[in-house]
Amino acid sequence: MTNLNFAELDSCFRNDDFPSIENDNRGIRFLKLRSMSRRETMEEFCSLHNIDLSELPSRQYFSHIFELPNITNENIDSFINQKYQEERQIRIANEDYLVDQLSRLQYFDWGGSFGNSLEKNIVDNYVKKIQSYERINDEIEGSLLTSLRGYTLNSWYNHWTTILIEDLFKDHANVLPTVGLVKKIDFFINNIPFDLKVTYFPEQLLAQKLRDRGFGNELTKLKQVCRTLNIFIPNDLTDKELRLHLYNKVSEDQRDIARQFILNLKELKREIISEAEANPTELKVWLYENQGEARFDASNRFFLVLTDETDITNSWKLKRNIVFLRQKINEHLDTITLDLARLNTEFYWRKTQQTFNCKSDILFIKQTE
Template sequence: MTNLTFKQLDRLFRNDDFPSIEEDIRGSRFLKLRSMSRKDTMEKFCEINNIDLTGLKSKEYFEHVFEHNAVTEHNIDDFILARYSEERAERLENQDYLVDQLNRLQNFDWGGSFGNSLEKNIVNNYVKKIQSFERINEEIEGSLLSSMRGYTLNSWYNHWTSIIIEDLFKDHPSVLPTVGLVKKIDFFINDIPFDLKVTYFPEQLLADKLRDNGYGNELTKLKQICRRLSIFIPNDLNPKELKLHLLNKVREDQRNDAKAFVEELSNQKKQIIGEAERNPSELKKWFYENQGEARFDASNRFFLVLTDENDMAASWKLKRNVFFLEENIRSHLDALSQDVDALDTEFYWSKDQKTYRCKSDVLFLKYSN
């Protein structure tokens, strides 16, 4: 364990070197106080704990409190839990209403190729390609409006379900929330900081495993069964859309060959996900090594992997299934090992050809009825 100064820890934080912070004897103290470093929060904490701030500028509060010998980890934890309890009480009172509103979303469709850059796509696909005033107005009222609606609704859904799921973690006694927003940390589990990632089993990894297991390409298999059963195959959809479209058509077909195909594909996917659940190291590495370059980091992450085993395309609905989530998250945290070495994760980032080390955990939530 190291024993670094405040300025050294602050430099590590700004350089996203969380492993070095965690190895320091006062690392968790630094990160907890960092989440409380807003002026009004610090002043409230100091008022409660009789800490004199006279003559200090607000930017000096954080270091002053960090170095204050009378401030204990217990003081910090108690303050954070008290602040969270106040905020949580308000959200809990509104939770039934919010979940009801979220259940009104029937289709999770991003509305085209907008991705995470809405402005860029509008400029590239509409502004720079269309010269006609009449046509640009038609596009605004038609496909562009539909796409923007899908993008906005999905973003709205992800935002509010993320808040609900974070609260379900923070309600557990082994979890300490952060007070304010702090980069790459949503909460601490047994004093280890984690960034929560709510996600699904990666489609690309699933496709690779299907191929490696000898099943082959899912879309190719779907086309084969559709030809055998004389099910029409359209040519105006991209591969991802076509795969989902054909799978839905085969699922709805009541012939024995269609039922056997769907059952075999489902069993293949369940087997792959089940193996990942038993041995999660490969999946955790995959998540780190396949993250977007623009958002790359090696922070500690808690992966919550949601799977609807009846229909993987409907796994997004599990994000609003509060009772299912709460029961499983609580059970996992109750049983979480105190052996932090079991969380050690190592991965290779090919873009800079470096090996990174961090801590990570994964919880598979599989739903079937």
């Protein structure tokens, strides 16, 4: 363990060097205080502990409190929990309304991918490609409006469900929340900082595992079944849209060939996900190595992987099933033991040709009926 001073820890934080902070004797103290470093919050904390700030500019509050020997880690934890409870009461009063509103979303459809930049997509695919005034107006009223609506609704849904799920973790006695927003940290478990990532089993990895098992390409197999059963195959959809469309058509078909195909496919996917749950290292590394370039980081992550085994395409609905999620998350946190050997994660980032080390945990929540 190192003994860095405040300026050195602050430099590490600004340079995203979280391993150096975690490996310092006062690193976790620094991160906890960093989460409550807003002026008003610091002043409230100091008032509670009779700390005189009258001679200090507000920009020095953080470093001043950090160095005070009479301010214990217990003092900091107690204050953080108190502030969280105050904020939480406001959200609890609104929780039923929010869940009801989120339940009104019937289809999780991005309407075409905008990637990380709405402006870039519009400029590249509409502004620079279309010369006709009439056509660009038609596109605005048609495909662009559809895509914008899908992108906005899905982003809205992901934002608010993530807040609800974060609270499920922060409500637990084994979890210390953050007070304010602090980059790459949502909460601490046993004094280990984590950034919560709510996700699903990756389609790309699932497709790879299906091929490894000799199943082949899912879309190709669906087309074969459709041809055998004389089910119409349209030609105006993308591969992803067509796969989902044909899957739904085959799922609804009651003939033995269709029913057996769907049963076999579901069972293969269940086996793949169960194997990942039993040995999650590969999946954790995959999630780090395949994150979006624009939002890349090597922070500690707690991956929450949601799967509806009755219909994997409906896994997104689990994000608003708060009663079910609370039960499963609490069961995990009630008995959690953070073994560093299990948490240590090493991954390679191809864009910079660097190897990174961090800590990560993972919890699979599966709906089976």
